[in-house]
Amino acid sequence: MARFPKDFLWGGATSAAQIEGGRCEDGKGLSHLDYVYYRGPKTPCNFMVTENLEKARREEDVLNFPNRRGIDFYHRYKEDIALLAEMGFKSFRMSISWTRLFPTGLEETPDPKGVEFYHNVFRELHKHNIEPLVTMIHYELPITFVDRYNGWYSAEIIPYCMKYLKFIIDEYKDEVKYWLTFNEINMVTAVPWLGGGILLDRDRPLPPPQFRGSLRFPPETSRAMDRFSHQALHHQFIASAMIVKYAHETAPQCLIGNMFNLHHLYPETPSPADAYRAHEETEFNMFFCDVMAKGYYPAWIKSYYRKNGIEIKWYENYEEILAQGKVDFISLSYYLSSVVTADPERQEKVGSFIRGLKNPYIADSEFGWQIDPTALRISLNELRDRFNLPIYIVENGLGAFEKPDENGRIHDDYRIAYLRAHIEAIAEAIEDGVNVIGYTPWGCIDLVSCSLVSMSKRYGFIYVDADDEGNGTYDRSRKDSFYWYKKVIATNGEDLD
Ligand code: BG6
DSSP, X not given: XXXXXXXOEEEEEOOHHHHOOOTTGGGOOOBGXXXXXXXXXXXXXXXXXXXXXXXXXXXXXXXXXHHHHTTOHHHHHHXXXXXXXXXXXXXXXXXXXXXXXXXXXXXXXXXXXXXXXXXXXXXXXXXXXXXXXXXXXXXXXXXXXXXXXXXXXXXXHHHHHHHHHHHHHHHHTTTOOXXXXXXXXXXXXXXXXHHHOOOTTSSSOOOOGGGSOOSSOOOGGGXXXXXXXXXXXXXXXXXXXXXXXXXXXXXXXXXXXXXXXXXXXXXXXXXXHHHHHHHHHHHHHHHHHIIIIIXXXXXXXXXXHHHTTOOOOOOTTHHHHHHTOOOSBEXXXXXXXXXXXXXXXXXXXXXXXXXXXOOTTSOBOTTSOBOOHHHHHHHXXXXXXXXXXXXXXXEOOOOBXXXXXXXXXXXXXXXXXXXXXXXHHHHHHHHTTOOXXXXXXXXXXXXXXXXXXXXXXXXXXXXXXXXXXSOSOOOEEEOHHHHHHHHHXXXXXXXOO
């Protein structure tokens, strides 16, 4: 019996800021991601300090901004889509750049060239029978809103955002069936600059970076700061629910999903204290889905806010808005798991944004991300039980440093092994009764890394000849995983060898 449903959406995922390039071309404006600069191969995460923005502006002419170049998808999309089609893609995840349509976010009408660009991309995808899966906001925020409103911290951003979101639904609803509202919505509480364009030192000093950058609850010492990020999160929940309701009313053929970073946790020991911490952190991870899929804030988070002095300015009628804007499916990124201890003194960094402990039973990627397909199977089962909604796995994959050999080939058997194990886990979850509708591994074509802001951390089936400084031909070539994934898709996941 076939393990994957016959219309399973095999594909790959990208985002506008990480692939498009075409900076300022045809009137495109700048987003906050255009101000993140490359700081060398050893910088593990570029989103921690406010100084980034001030320096980026001061030294704009000399710094290196890889997101402004992307991989030149803006000009090469036809060639890229042809390669995806050659692999047999059924689904391609991309995002629309807000600033390509509304350069500052303040304009009343969109830029026609930007509007046309996405029509062209969707047309090209459909020509190859590839279903677009579109993220409405993949972190990107017009820089104007950072300057005017401190990003998503302010509710003033919502009407501008709704203008953009309603426009894209109205304009593209007949070409795009699957939509996601905010990419990894939980990132706004982990890395407020990345997820929300928020500068935390607007009215209080920015705490040391080690207190930020965690998908977990912050330690006691920095909890008060969470009023910034949870206020911003509230505004994103509102915008998301409003556009889901609007799409349900005006474009019933469209399906709208949330998108969160799934993070599976194990308690370090069977001690009740460790088990409780793991439970608490799991609830925190699921909270982002709870609000978007169930349509309300769970009671425990409100009591967490009360106990920690986090005063949220609730948006008018927010309960009704959330209840009316429940998503149609759950979507997630999944890269790694980690281990929880109740001991606050014993916290290490796991991956780019997570505090916790490493699991001694699990291997690391070369970036320290722990490879754990079993956790994906467990989490998929938990998500089924909690939400009973279709699940679209829209990010997963292995980042690696890669250089072509003397024949120009990349033999990425490590990537094949990683993806094979995760596809196996998904097949098992489907056999467990989980309704997984698609799988789009991250960075199906090499692109600019989000945390490293560089080209050298690569995820693709397709190699792009570009380095961190922007040197190279930008030519595309097929890695070994390209041929392997083509076979996987052709056999609908039956042949994973
Ligand atoms: C997710 C993001 O967090 O992980 C992507 O949605 C990102 O934008 C991906 O690129 C992988 O992270 P990184 O830092 O390895 O590029």
